[in-house]
Amino acid sequence: MRTTHILLLCILGNALIASVICNSGIGPDDCCFTPYPRRLNKKLISSYYFTDHRCPMAGAILITKNGRHICVDPGLPWVVNIMKSVDQSTF
Structure with missing residues (x-):
């Protein structure tokens, strides 16, 4: 009887420790x-950044002038145009 209690206590302890370790893992934030399916006007975009390389899909986050973050596919021609336009306006 005591060994089953000790075994159950060990299993419960292991489960609790595993959940704490998994929740404190370091991973990508964004x-x-x-991705957003429609085109955006480049006049509405103030900046951009790329997602982390550990993400399952490559992406770019466009930040609008009112602060919204919009995920887009960085390989699309209109996205490349917007990024070039933002880069030129920051110089």
């Missing part, structure tokens, strides 16, 4: 899972 990842794109569904």
